[in-house]
Amino acid sequence: MASPMADRQVRISRIGGRYLAFDIEDVVYIRRHHGICAILMGTMPQNPTQNIFLGLPIELYAEEARLLIDKKVAYIADEATEHLSQLKTMDPTARSAYLQSLKMQRKTAQLGLEDAKAKSKAQYQRRAQTITASSSDNPNRTKPASSGREDSLFDSQPQQPAPVAKLALPAVTPTTSNVLVASGGSSVSIQVPASYPLYRFLNTRGYYITPGLRFGGDYSVYPGDPFRFHAHYMANSYGWDEKVPMLDLVTSGRLGTAVKKSFLFGSQQPATAIAAESANPGEDVRVFCIEWAGM
Amino acid sequence: MSSDHSIETLTKAVLNNLENQHDWTQIKVHTQANLPRPIVYGLPPKRLYVHPDEQIALIKAQKDRDEPIHQTPELEWVLPLHLAEKWSPAQFAAVFDALDAVPPGGAAEAAGDTDGDNAAAYTQWKLWRNSKRGKRLLLATVQDDSTITYYIMHDGLVKPRQN
Numbered sequence: 001m002a003s004p005m006a007d008r009q010v011r012i013s014r015i016g017g018r019y020l021a022f023d024i025e026d027v028v029y030i031r032r033h034h035g036i037c038a039i040l041m042g043t044m045p046q047n048p049t050q051n052i053f054l055g056l057p058i059e060l061y062a063e064e065a066r067l068l069i070d071k072k073v074a075y076i077a078d079e080a081t082e083h084l085s086q087l088k089t090m091d092p093t094a095r096s097a098y099l100q101s102l103k104m105q106r107k108t109a110q111l112g113l114e115d116a117k118a119k120s121k122a123q124y125q126r127r128a129q130t131i132t133a134s135s136s137d138n139p140n141r142t143k144p145a146s147s148g149r150e151d152s153l154f155d156s157q158p159q160q161p162a163p164v165a166k167l168a169l170p171a172v173t174p175t176t177s178n179v180l181v182a183s184g185g186s187s188v189s190i191q192v193p194a195s196y197p198l199y200r201f202l203n204t205r206g207y208y209i210t211p212g213l214r215f216g217g218d219y220s221v222y223p224g225d226p227f228r229f230h231a232h233y234m235a236n237s238y239g240w241d242e243k244v245p246m247l248d249l250v251t252s253g254r255l256g257t258a259v260k261k262s263f264l265f266g267s268q269q270p271a272t273a274i275a276a277e278s279a280n281p282g283e284d285v286r287v288f289c290i291e292w293a294g295m
Numbered sequence: 296m297s298s299d300h301s302i303e304t305l306t307k308a309v310l311n312n313l314e315n316q317h318d319w320t321q322i323k324v325h326t327q328a329n330l331p332r333p334i335v336y337g338l339p340p341k342r343l344y345v346h347p348d349e350q351i352a353l354i355k356a357q358k359d360r361d362e363p364i365h366q367t368p369e370l371e372w373v374l375p376l377h378l379a380e381k382w383s384p385a386q387f388a389a390v391f392d393a394l395d396a397v398p399p400g401g402a403a404e405a406a407g408d409t410d411g412d413n414a415a416a417y418t419q420w421k422l423w424r425n426s427k428r429g430k431r432l433l434l435a436t437v438q439d440d441s442t443i444t445y446y447i448m449h450d451g452l453v454k455p456r457q458n
Binding site: 205232233239241242243244245246247253256257260265266267269287288290292294 | 317339343344376377378379380381382383384385387388391433434436444445446447448449450451452453454455456457
């Protein structure tokens with residue numbers, strides 16, 4: 001599992017200023033290996049007004065997209081421009097490869113159809129045989145002759161149209177243009193919020209981070225996958241010299257304790273203050289935790 | 296809130312509150328050149344903070360004992376603040392950098408505690424009073440009506456207690 005994952009490059013599509021991932025393999029990979037959950041945001045075409053059951057794609061925060069880029073495990077594709085330029089500058093070999101892939105899709109569709117047909121035929125035959133078997137148990141032997149005639153009728157029928165169907169492959173409307181897109185993205189700069197250093201700091205320590213609004217902070221921080229753990233912290237990020245009102249600390253501390261969490265706040269230290277240990281990214285953040293003292 | 300007089304009143308208010316409302320003892324005011332203001336330390340009547348991992352170690356140690364492990368209180372730092380103040384992360388970091396984990400006199404007391412018991416199985420939970428004790432202090436936030444709220448502030452990532 002580890003070796004094919006090692007050189008995986010996640011394709012992050014930037015569409016309308018959002019960072020999206022469409023490949024389920026990518027979603028699994030970033031969740032398992034990089035502690036990024038992101039948010040499922042694709043709704044169901046049949047029932048687009050509900051938002052309880054959501055599926056692909058996932059939307060990544062700017063922080064998450066930036067982190068993956070910084071780790072060199074993903075690339076950004078600016079879909080709107082890239083798609084058009086890809087189509088315009090297509091050379092003959094790429095074009096024929098694409099047409100070939102379309103043909104392959106139609107062939108697989110054809111195989112699928114034949115498979116389904118063969119299955120239903122086998123099922124029908126089995127049912128017919130059980131009917132003949134049960135009727136042959138009957139002492140009254142008037143049926144066998146007629147059922148034999150049915151069999152021969154049934155055998156002769158599908159053999160004739162089969163060669164005709166093989167000539168015309170079924171028409172397939174491609175639902176994705178995966179084959180068209182080249183890997184290797186455009187160099188897009190990602191605007192991250194000021195809390196990115198805190199995000200990276202927590203992520204490098206193995207914490208999973210989800211949006212913090214439900215507990216009243218910037219992030220909620222989980223010690224493992226949110227499916228398995230409760231959050232340990234609600235986190236806020238401040239500037240190193242940003243004056244934080246004590247009332248904010250007290251109310252956040254109180255709120256954190258009320259939801260059985262610790263209120264964490266952190267800030268990136270300016271380069272001068274840490275000179276020596278600044279080599280490691282994600283090490284230049286100072287964090288503090290606040291809990292109610294119980295008195 | 297920057298004048299010496301107001302800080303003095305603030306410290307006095309916290310001192311009085313700790314002594315008379317919360318029954319703290321051995322309360323002293325600690326001044327240090329690199330501290331922005333005097334810091335209070337004292338001994339609460341009950342142990343104020345038990346780390347969740349220490350609690351696990353205590354429960355494990357408790358299984359092999361007949362009598363309950365006595366939780367002697369520890370000296371704690373208290374930082375007096377007024378609600379109207381605004382502090383930056385840099386200022387909090389400076390206070391933590393200036394302070395030792397254990398207030399004066401607390402370290403010797405805790406060290407003496409471990410020497411009495413040599414059994415390896417019991418030492419794990421005792422380390423939390425010495426080498427494993429992280430830096431922490433109490434934020435004593437004073438409001439104008441002399442209400443004081445106390446919050447424990449840890450230096451670094453410390454997971455929440457199971458309360």
